[in-house]
Amino acid sequence: MDREHTQPVQPEQASKQAQADRTDSSESGGALPSTRMQIERTTTLDGRLLLLYTFEDTDE
Amino acid sequence: MSELRWHPLLGQWIITATHRQERTFLPPEGFCPLCPTQPGSFPSEVPRSSYDIAVFRNKFPALTLPPAPPAILGSEPTPSAPSAGVSEVIAYTPFHHTTLAELPVVQIEKLVQVWTHRYQELGQEPEIAYVYIFENKGTETGVTLHHPHGQLYAYSFIPPHVVLRRTNEDNYLVRHGTNIHAALITQEQADGRRIVADHQDWLAFVPFYARWPYEVHIYPKAQREHLGHLTRGEQRGLAAIIKDVTQRYDRLWNHPMSYMMAMFQAPTDDQPHPETRMNIEFYPPMRTATRRMYRAAGETGAGTFVNTTLPEETAQALRDA
Numbered sequence A: 001m002d003r004e005h006t007q008p009v010q011p012e013q014a015s016k017q018a019q020a021d022r023t024d025s026s027e028s029g030g031a032l033p034s035t036r037m038q039i040e041r042t043t044t045l046d047g048r049l050l051l052l053y054t055f056e057d058t059d060e
Numbered sequence B: 001m002s003e004l005r006w007h008p009l010l011g012q013w014i015i016t017a018t019h020r021q022e023r024t025f026l027p028p029e030g031f032c033p034l035c036p037t038q039p040g041s042f043p044s045e046v047p048r049s050s051y052d053i054a055v056f057r058n059k060f061p062a063l064t065l066p067p068a069p070p071a072i073l074g075s076e077p078t079p080s081a082p083s084a085g086v087s088e089v090i091a092y093t094p095f096h097h098t099t100l101a102e103l104p105v106v107q108i109e110k111l112v113q114v115w116t117h118r119y120q121e122l123g124q125e126p127e128i129a130y131v132y133i134f135e136n137k138g139t140e141t142g143v144t145l146h147h148p149h150g151q152l153y154a155y156s157f158i159p160p161h162v163v164l165r166r167t168n169e170d171n172y173l174v175r176h177g178t179n180i181h182a183a184l185i186t187q188e189q190a191d192g193r194r195i196v197a198d199h200q201d202w203l204a205f206v207p208f209y210a211r212w213p214y215e216v217h218i219y220p221k222a223q224r225e226h227l228g229h230l231t232r233g234e235q236r237g238l239a240a241i242i243k244d245v246t247q248r249y250d251r252l253w254n255h256p257m258s259y260m261m262a263m264f265q266a267p268t269d270d271q272p273h274p275e276t277r278m279n280i281e282f283y284p285p286m287r288t289a290t291r292r293m294y295r296a297a298g299e300t301g302a303g304t305f306v307n308t309t310l311p312e313e314t315a316q317a318l319r320d321a
Helices: A015-019 B018-022 B105-123 B160-176 B180-191 B232-252 B297-302 B311-320
Strands: A002-009 A035-043 A049-057 B002-007 B012-017 B053-057 B080-082 B085-091 B130-137 B149-155 B195-198 B202-205 B216-220 B259-264 B279-283
Touching (some): A035 B105, B085 B105, B160 B180, B180 B195, B180 B202, B195 B232, B232 B311
Antiparallel strands (some): A049 B053, B202 B216
């Protein structure tokens, strides 16, 4: 398997998913944290392509 | 066994995929193939104890690369062809008991990023002509897995509805010198009665010509041919308006609304497409809280939809929801 990095994107960290916040759906744009989408290319147990996406903060 | 068979009267490919008869159908709790795999438990499609968003090639694909040769060879006027393409499943979240409407905007925004990546990467494949991203939600749409997920088909040909749309897009551009989608947005903004949600960069409305009750179309206000053209702010804005529209659906009758979601983008031919604009269309099959609209003989045979609701009234109901 290999990992690739795409251009920085704005989603927040994956851990925020667990917080299950209910962000106001009327929001749009605004100051956004700089994050990077990472893609791990691997396979399912029977060998089909499986892509696992994670999102990391890059503001550090 | 999968192949393309030409329908000579409609002028379109029909995909046979007999193996899809065997696909997983509404598995019991604990046997969801889209949940993360927990130690000692049912091995799902994702052999990890957690994930954020996962995409994998469909176990029961309608389209494959490389494709198998047709099992039954056609002949004129009904040729057959290999069903070349890609069928993928997109798991929106590791959590089983939720929906797209219930996901945080930040998670939907990640999904927008994933959609964009799949569109761009698959679009670079020389065999792929069109990337179609979609979701079926709810048993009324025939969904076989309740875990929140969507799918994509990357076709080796332009699918028939897109061919028809392109014909009309091209004709309008030639006759009027402007993009038909821009004209539709201008019309809806001027009228106002069919608008469901008006955000900074995005507009959601029930189209004047809605075929389905509570049908909603989402458009970028600026000319964007595909997801790869969106700015960062527009990506977040798209996530926000998707959540807004789907939450309105769920509030309308106080239970999760079933829908078919279709995303239209430019063909992946590396050519400019000023005639088109990306958009997302929702087709809920329910005409009331308890009664569904069927795609019956009028719709399936003649292709003429009979909508028993007024778009101006359904838009008002969704605005009030």
